[in-house]
Amino acid sequence: MTNSFYPPVRTLMGPGPSDVSSRVLGALSRPTIGHLDPLFVGLMDDVKRLLQATFQTQSALTIPISAPGSAGMEAAFVNLISPGDTVIVCQNGVFGGRMKENVERIGATAIMVQDRWGDPVDPHKVEEALKANPTTSVLAFVHSETSTGVRSDAKTLCALAKSAGVLSIVDAVTTLAGIDLQVDTWGADAVYSGTQKCLSCVPGIAPITFSSAAIERIQQRKTKVQSWFLDMQLVMGYWAGNAKRAYHHTAPVNAMYALHESLIMLEEEGLAASFERHQHHHEQLVAGLADLGLSMAVDREWRLPQLNAVCIPEGVNDADVRARLLQEFDLEIGAGLGELAGKQWRIGLMGYGSNAVNVNRCLTALATVLGR
């Protein structure tokens, strides 16, 4: 017979999932009710409204997709892009490459704008690419590159898209609630995120929002969206509210309880206060790392406070250090991804996990393991 699984209590300071508060875990385990229950429909309305505030948008098409952030990315791409379209994709880390995969699987063409992993997307290159490709229909970029800890200038990139008359798709998986993201003011057209980063909710749900221009693009499609599950015209019907609600799929009811609770915690704190808290503990961490002789991999201006890329010192074995942190301190930090494997650590201070206790725990553990 198989044994039940009792996980240890880890401190999650990798690139996600982040620490989930007992308040959110408590909400998660409340009794399941039906996804068509009038009370659940009320909860869905709350979640939509709270997500609007978090994305800083008025858009009615602001909902949680019932699948992980990767499916959120796919939802943005398959709804806004049709076969034969031209899409400019900015790549400065792992997730730009995934965007390219999404574009090509639609039968569209991806024009890549490459920047060094560890640098932000260069708006000048984007401007040139937009000029050189006047039939472009969408500009796609990652706001917070989870693989490198780099922020790009989403406001400027969205403005470039708008002045070229193309829609923007913005990956905000690691952004949401961690750093400022003004969807309406900046004019972003499709923005998706995940619940397991700065929302400090359990992984598995992808909040997403579409602008009115994006909705218009969806409604004017000449071909059906290739994914039935992610077709926003159907999902819109499901999330339309009580009277008009059309059955689409069975919502992950308990995960929605958890998302609801995590969004309430954010509402109580306030978005600006959440940004400040992330910045504050980031600065604490950076100062402490400097005391240990560890340097940051990203230029100060473009560092993500919620995900700190740290250079692994010469002669230090990456895997050994992370294994000891996990085994001796129940502390998870992130490895480098792709070409950064073995060269960098990624230390997350996301959502609920962005606090002084975690900063100190991480610094103490690193000092011990590195013998500094």
Place this chain on the structure above:
Amino acid sequence: MTNSFYPPVRTLMGPGPSDVSSRVLGALSRPTIGHLDPLFVGLMDDVKRLLQATFQTQSALTIPISAPGSAGMEAAFVNLISPGDTVIVCQNGVFGGRMKENVERIGATAIMVQDRWGDPVDPHKVEEALKANPTTSVLAFVHSETSTGVRSDAKTLCALAKSAGVLSIVDAVTTLAGIDLQVDTWGADAVYSGTQKCLSCVPGIAPITFSSAAIERIQQRKTKVQSWFLDMQLVMGYWAGNAKRAYHHTAPVNAMYALHESLIMLEEEGLAASFERHQHHHEQLVAGLADLGLSMAVDREWRLPQLNAVCIPEGVNDADVRARLLQEFDLEIGAGLGELAGKQWRIGLMGYGSNAVNVNRCLTALATVLGR
């Protein structure tokens, strides 16, 4: 400020989600650990092995998709079918229609075999369709039609597919753990389910299994799978086990704890005992409904014990009855779907919820509300 959500304790006797035991809810709310944590990888191995036992298959490609049953359906279709293929789709309820949508969004042709809603799929019609369409590559049908409460003869239909040299896709969303499903013995090639039916787990995850012939079909594809998120070649890498494990997406960690626990409960009871329990309480319910003068909508031979379609008597207002059951008894039963709306109720006795207490609660509540 938004209030936290405290759901009432409902008795869930609709078409799903079904009642979730406190044991599974307890597992759900254990502390989140990283999806790359060695302990989580061990849990994933358990889940795969327990799902193999539940599907009665030896296939190594037996995994939980990190999204609802609808995404499980889409995963089966987009991986096995390529643009230009011919697919025979059997429809005897809502979900056959959804299969047609999936086929057409791939750019393939769906040949429909129609049966009356409330009847099983007719194997003779399928045999004729296979003969008339020799270029068919896949036969798709629903084993347990959730919209009608009807079982079809999956063993015979899979055998027809095999003798015609085509692959079979089997919708087992409402089947799994409720009635017998011998994936290997019957030779089914792609079978998907959901966690929120007879597994009595929270909604949001889709167990799926592919035969060796199906895996070969996937590996020999000439075009990429149109969904990046559901591409089994990538998902296979993610679920391949410790050493070879490739990052794909962030697994819904806590939902996996819950699935693990629900599969352990099934292992403890035994699959055969679970089938017997479903049958036993189904018979209790049918007898009790007969005493109330209520008749079943489906012929005895094809009734699903886990989902009981009941004819709504003349003069009884469907919506009023269900609203009173919910408000006065915290009891959810299902409405009719599509053309059966207002004509039938669907009473679920699924998984943990298939017990004598629920049978009696439902009969008592119906007797009161109907005044019988």
